[in-house]
Amino acid sequence: MAIYTCLDMIRDCRENKPEGWRYLVTRYVPVMRYLLGQYYGARSGDPKLLERVLMKLRDPGSALFAAPGPGTEREFVADLRQHFLAAVESDQASGRPEIPLDLEVMTAALEPLTATERQMLWLQGMTYTHAAAAKLMNLEPSTVQKLRERSDELLRQKMDQWKPGLVASNGLALGAEAALAGGKDCLPAKAFLDTIDGRITWSRKQDYESHLAQCWHCVDRFSRIREGDFALRETKALSPEECAPWFELLGVPEERKEKPIWRKVFAR
Ligand SMILES: [Zn+2]
Known part of the structure; x- marks a missing residue:
């Protein structure tokens, strides 16, 4: 069986298929946690922040999957970072610097x-x-x-x-x-x-x-x-147990167990 990759996820999330969102949770919630710790350590006491941000990214109006996707996983994460930071800022904007620099x-x-x-x-x-x-x-x-x-x-x-x-x-x-x-x-x-x-x-x-x-x-x-x-x-991917509450939050059904072959054949 072919391996499911980040690029498959981008295609599936654009079409709002559950496979895509399941992969996003499994592999990139840990990356988002990393970003949260790196950029917003002071807000890490807010346990619901990551949930709110993920819901913003999941929103049909979200820009995360609006444009044709990047060609590699590392480019995707570099883009994800932009959308992630924008979502955290729209939750609560950071203060402006005392002396601006452009x-x-x-x-x-x-x-x-x-x-x-x-x-x-x-x-x-x-x-x-x-x-x-x-x-x-x-x-x-x-x-x-x-x-x-x-x-x-x-x-x-x-x-x-x-x-x-x-x-x-x-x-x-x-x-x-x-x-x-x-x-x-x-x-x-x-x-x-x-x-x-x-x-x-x-x-x-x-x-x-x-x-x-x-x-x-x-x-x-x-x-x-x-x-x-x-x-x-x-970072490493979440376990199925760790994924479950995120799937529930996003309204993504858990992966069904494979049906026996005869039921697939006679399913319609
Ligand atoms: Zn340049």
Whole structure:
């Protein structure tokens, strides 16, 4: 029997078939828990939050499955993250940063930063500590820390009002701005997946890096795909017992046991 994959799930959820929603619960509720802990640790005391968010994503008006699906699981998780964060924000919006920072100022101030350095910094806006970002990127925490300190100093030189950690406090707004900032030369997801998997030549790497050094949209997408790759490795699927209350919440019937073959044949 063919293995049911994330891509089958995307197709089935678009057609509102129970198989799709069952797979979403089994494999991606753990990913959503990971995201909740990463981005909204302070709200983790609200046991119903994840339920409300999942209901929003299940809603027929939800954008999660509105567009034709991504081509790989890691891209799906990078997209899911966007819809998940938007749903949590619509439940209760996060406070605005005291000192705003936008991409225009970032671009001007951080011009000397390389593609890799931009990701180390961008992950700070995605709430990753020095150590956590280092883990996602296979680097030393001290390397990430030094780069972030240097970035703070570069921003300070360009801004009238400043304090350390502006990328972190503006992460949500910067992410929203970057998501809309793509252009026709932007890199395909395959570029990021191949880089993570070490399947690229030196010259392709050079091309990607020169684009990343001038495109926050791609830095953001790459960072989200790195996060998706990590979240999938760090989480495991729910057991049937763990799934049951979620199926009930979403109104998805549990999988029926296979009927004996003669009943299938004579079923109509
Ligand atoms: Zn780009």
